[in-house]
Amino acid sequence: MAVGSLLTVILARLLNPTGYGLLFLAITIFNIASIFSRFGVAKSSARYIAEYKEKNSDQIPHIIHYSLSLNILTSLIIGGIFLVGDTSIATLLDEPKLADLLLLGPPFIILYTLMDYSRTIFQGFEDIHSAALIRILERVIKFGAIVILVAFGYGATGAIVGYIIGYFCSSAFGLGYLYYTYYRKYSRSTTMEKGLQRRIAEYSFPVTLTNSADKVEKQMDVLIVGFLLDPAAVGFYVLGKQLMQFISVPVSALGFVISPTLGNKKANDDLSGGSSIYRISLSNSLLIYVPAAAGLFLLAEPGVLIVFGDEYLGAVPILQVFSVYIILRSITHISSNGLDYLGRAKTRAITKSITAVLNMLLTVILVIEFGVIGAAIATVLTFSLYTFVVIYVVKSEFGLDIMDLLKEVSKMIPATLLMSIIVYYMAGMIDGIYSLLSVIVFGIVIYLLASIGTGALKLDNLTQIIKSLITS
Incomplete structure (x- = not known):
């Protein structure tokens, strides 16, 4: 998270809003294309690995061999499209400078697919440390390569090459480590279980549909902004979305960890255990992210001005809308993510597809009416609908008591309000990076003290968290 946040700041400083927008317009196109290069194969295989490693482990090498071969084939096909379609895509978006960046699509897509494959398979084995190591390796190498290339004047092209270098190193490590730690570990049966290839392929379809809808919802709005407005508007919008992604890294990591565990709990009919894990994880996450959203809304303007410069002030209202996001x-x-491991990928896919289409329609309407901030509003509205459905599905799977959860969440509201009032009056005193950090730290202290006072946060729990952080 730290490396990613720092990279965003450096790129925004080294590239102007137009160059920044062009870079992430190209990356957005690559990300959409990667839906079809990945084809849900890794997630589907991870689901069956989580199931078979306990009861029929001699099928594991077959699952890995089949799924990896399939992903290599799909990534080569999709990556090859950019060798002939770069100019057409740039012309469609009316951005001629985009064509040169799109030529780097094949290695970007192929290597990203392989990196994502290895990381997802490790998740299926519940080997979260190895999956995390792949991500860390990718981020750190990518950061170094991008900074060097952009600093030496290679601009957006150098940045994309930096991404490719990061994906190459992390995918090579991930696949090699997967081979030595798991592929060779399990004895291989003579033949692959009859019907297993078909089941992996079939389950990959709803996963692909979900990923497609997810990418459409997360990426298509960037293309719409680029088509209807200009690269500078794309730069403001992407900056806001990237900051949201970096802020969400801790809870994303937690979701990544518990997803296969929830699947195991359901498979073993331990509904109370699954419900307990989910409730504790969700309530503790909200304990962090509700005040974080309030702080972002109040400090968006001085934060953007001090960290990114006045060129990026257009991103302030987008960040304020995204505070709800x-x-x-x-x-x-x-x-x-847990729905895929609960066998509810189809439900998730249908819901995601509906909200993705709604997001596209709303984005077009609201961007025409309100400009780039309309895209942010559309995202929040449609994502709210998706969130409601997901909670309902988890509730139906584990018998979650929503009222108990709401009672826990309501305890943090008074502390958040107190912190917000104090930060609001202190925001006018911010005149530099040190005063900004001071207000943030002071707001955190006020929130912690108030949370302990209202019972939202137990002092013993806070002590354990601090000890865990120091130990790790």
């Missing part, structure tokens, strides 16, 4: 993402990161 932070809370919604904290809920769905805990809830959403």
Whole structure:
């Protein structure tokens, strides 16, 4: 998270809003294309690995071999499209400078697909440390390569090459480590279980549909902004979305960890255990993200001005709208991925598809009416609907008591209000990075003290958290 946040700041400083917008317009196109290069194969295989490693482990090598071969094939096909379609895509978006960046699509897509594959398979084994190591390796190498290339004047092209270098190193490590730690570990049966290939392929379809809808919802709005407005508007909008993604990293990591565990609890009919894990994870996440959203709304303007410069002040209202999005993402990161491991990928896919289409329609309407801030409003409205459905599905799977959860969440509201009032009056005193950090730290202290006072946060729990952080 730290490396990603720092990279955003450096890129925004080294590239102007137009260059920044062009860079992430190209990356958005690559991300959409990667839906079809990944094809849900890794997530589907991870689901069956989580199931078979306990009862029929001699099928594990077959699952890995089949799924990896399939993903290599799909990534080569989709990556090859950019060798002939770069100019057409740039012409469609009326951005001629985009064509040169799109030529780097094949290695970007192929290597990203392989990196994501290895990380997802480790998740299926519940080997979260290895999955995290792949992500850390990718982020750190990517950061170093991008900063060097952009600083030496290679601009957006250098930045994309930096992404490719990061994906190459992390995918090579991930696949090699997967081979030595798991592929060779399990004895292989003579043949793959009859029907297993078909089941993996079939389950990949709803996963692909979900990923497609998710990417449409997260990426298509960027293309719409680029088509209807200009690269500078894309730069403001992408900056806001990237900051949301970085802020969401802790809860995303938590959701990544508990998803296969929730699947195991359901498979073993331990509904109370699954409900307890989900409730504790969600309530503790909201304990962090509700005040974080309030702080972001109040400090967006001085924060953007001090960290990114006055060129990016157009991103301030987008960040303020996205402060609601932070809370919604904290809920769905805990809830959403777990549905794939609960066998509810189809339900998730249908819901995601509906909200993705609604998001596209609303984005077009609201961008025409309100400009780039309309895209942010459309995202929040449609994501709210998706969040509601996801919570309902988890409730139906584990018999979750919503009223108990709401009671726990309501305890943090008074502390958040007190912190917000104090931060609001202190915001006028901010004149530099040190005063900004001072207000943030002071707001956190006020919130912690008030949360302990209202019972939202137990002092013993806070002590344990601090000890865990120091130990780790």
